[in-house]
Amino acid sequence: MKNASINDNTQNITPESLSLLIKDWGKELGFADIGISDTDLSAYEAQHFNWIGENFHGEMEYMARHGTKRTRPNELEPGTISVISVRMNYFDNDAELATQQLHSPEKAYISRYALGKDYHKLIRKRLQALANKIAEVTDDFSYRAFADSAPVLERPIAEKAGLGFIGKNSLIIHPRAGSWFFLGEIYTNLALPVDKPFTKQGCGPCTACIQECPTQAIVDNAVIDARRCISYLTIEFKGSIPLELRPLMGNRIYGCDDCQLVCPWNKFTDPTHENAFKNQMDLDSATLVELWNWNENQFLKKLEGSPIRRIGFIQWNRNLAVSMGNVEASHAVLEQIINHLQTKLGKVDALVDEHIDWAINQLKSRMDLASQNIETEVTRPDNLMEKEKEKETEKEEHRAKNAIKPFIAKKYYLPK
Numbered sequence: 001m002k003n004a005s006i007n008d009n010t011q012n013i014t015p016e017s018l019s020l021l022i023k024d025w026g027k028e029l030g031f032a033d034i035g036i037s038d039t040d041l042s043a044y045e046a047q048h049f050n051w052i053g054e055n056f057h058g059e060m061e062y063m064a065r066h067g068t069k070r071t072r073p074n075e076l077e078p079g080t081i082s083v084i085s086v087r088m089n090y091f092d093n094d095a096e097l098a099t100q101q102l103h104s105p106e107k108a109y110i111s112r113y114a115l116g117k118d119y120h121k122l123i124r125k126r127l128q129a130l131a132n133k134i135a136e137v138t139d140d141f142s143y144r145a146f147a148d149s150a151p152v153l154e155r156p157i158a159e160k161a162g163l164g165f166i167g168k169n170s171l172i173i174h175p176r177a178g179s180w181f182f183l184g185e186i187y188t189n190l191a192l193p194v195d196k197p198f199t200k201q202g203c204g205p206c207t208a209c210i211q212e213c214p215t216q217a218i219v220d221n222a223v224i225d226a227r228r229c230i231s232y233l234t235i236e237f238k239g240s241i242p243l244e245l246r247p248l249m250g251n252r253i254y255g256c257d258d259c260q261l262v263c264p265w266n267k268f269t270d271p272t273h274e275n276a277f278k279n280q281m282d283l284d285s286a287t288l289v290e291l292w293n294w295n296e297n298q299f300l301k302k303l304e305g306s307p308i309r310r311i312g313f314i315q316w317n318r319n320l321a322v323s324m325g326n327v328e329a330s331h332a333v334l335e336q337i338i339n340h341l342q343t344k345l346g347k348v349d350a351l352v353d354e355h356i357d358w359a360i361n362q363l364k365s366r367m368d369l370a371s372q373n374i375e376t377e378v379t380r381p382d383n384l385m386e387k388e389k390e391k392e393t394e395k396e397e398h399r400a401k402n403a404i405k406p407f408i409a410k411k412y413y414l415p416k
């Protein structure tokens, strides 16, 4: 890549004023914020390779495949001098309340970023439009645009470009906008003035995300063991979900938002203005059984343009089976769910069958337990029953005080 320069015919444009123009154009194109950084990510390189070394990427083989291309922008795109980093909000304020869905075991929780259309194409198109504007006032401008589409270290780049700090949940958080946004970048041969980076993590003593993560996947400050993360398990991981993690997944069938829902900075969320990211398929209020009853054609049709489609019908059903196995409801409802689960046995894939069997066993043992309790109540003499009840209440109180509940956090922070 040859170095780019500002076009001789374009009067009064300096690198500084071009940087301001880029920010104005970016905002006109719907980005919530735009920042510029250089390409030196050496401060993050060791952390990145430690993460890979610990095998925290699990089966996301693409995370380990590119060597230092991810941490050294010039190895991915030779001649890169500056990186333009953008963020785009996706939180839909008009969708049903996230917590309401999360706390209704018969409903399906879908992460907020996936209620609308896939972001990859949309953000890349907007970045392309931004690059076209830059090309009009520069010579020999070359660039490459990304939105989670290549080995790019998006969060460290965003932190350097001043878009936010890396929180303990590892997400980029802006103190005035929270974390419900996507990131994208333009690598370019233009020499642009860099923005002030965030150099201080704004979490302070808070550890809400670490405590409330349902699977305890945040193993250290800003370090996620993806193999335990529900987002990985439901989206990236193709195999049999580890048995010990299944009950902890609750009703989360695609991605997970708990470490954002409990983050106090998310009181300041800017909702999305993009229609494409708004809830379009009523996925904000769907029940598990409704979605389970879709056949493959319906899955493909109803989820046209949605990022969810990329996991395919087998994984979709695998995830639903796990969540159906986690439902806590009356005997009659559990029986109905078992019937629904049985209808797909032998119909989709052996992987799905294995998860259906697990789910049915879970539901049956829950029903057995409930009927044993009823029997105990019917057959025990009154005084014994009272004592048993007292003990149970004591145990319950103890559990409530000491245990971290896997599905329900102490406090959620929703946009004001």
Ligand code: B12
Residues within 6 Å of the ligand: 044, 045, 047, 048, 049, 051, 060, 063, 111, 112, 113, 147, 148, 149, 150, 151, 152, 153, 154, 155, 156, 166, 169, 170, 171, 172, 173, 179, 180, 181, 182, 183, 184, 201, 221, 222, 223, 224, 226, 229, 231, 232, 236, 254, 255, 256, 257, 259
């Ligand atoms: C792989 C991946 C995942 C994996 C692994 C997550 C992870 N934390 O690494 C899984 C599948 C679990 C995942 C889940 C999610 N993801 Co994701 N994911 C990615 C991807 C493709 C790469 C991230 C990566 O490089 N991970 C490797 C680790 C080592 O890198 P890192 O976390 O950036 O680590 C840096 C810092 O944490 C820092 N660091 C390390 N240790 C320490 C210690 C301290 C003290 C500090 C301060 C910093 C620090 O240095 C590291 C540099 O190497 C990016 C897109 C991209 N190309 O970057 C999207 C991306 C990070 N994901 C995104 C989203 C939205 C999500 C989910 C919210 C989706 C969902 N609702 O289910 C969840 C959130 C889970 C979570 N808490 O991270 C967004 C995040 C936007 C934002 N505001 O930050 C991104 C940027 C995609 C995008 N273009 O918008 N994701």
Ligand code: SF4
Residues within 6 Å of the ligand: 169, 212, 213, 214, 215, 216, 217, 218, 224, 228, 229, 230, 231, 255, 256, 257, 258, 259, 260
């Ligand atoms: S996305 Fe969910 S499972 Fe993953 S780290 Fe955040 S809270 Fe934990």
Ligand code: SF4
Residues within 6 Å of the ligand: 167, 168, 169, 170, 202, 203, 206, 207, 208, 209, 210, 259, 262, 263, 264, 265
């Ligand atoms: S929940 Fe607390 S610790 Fe976690 S990222 Fe938000 S502010 Fe930081």
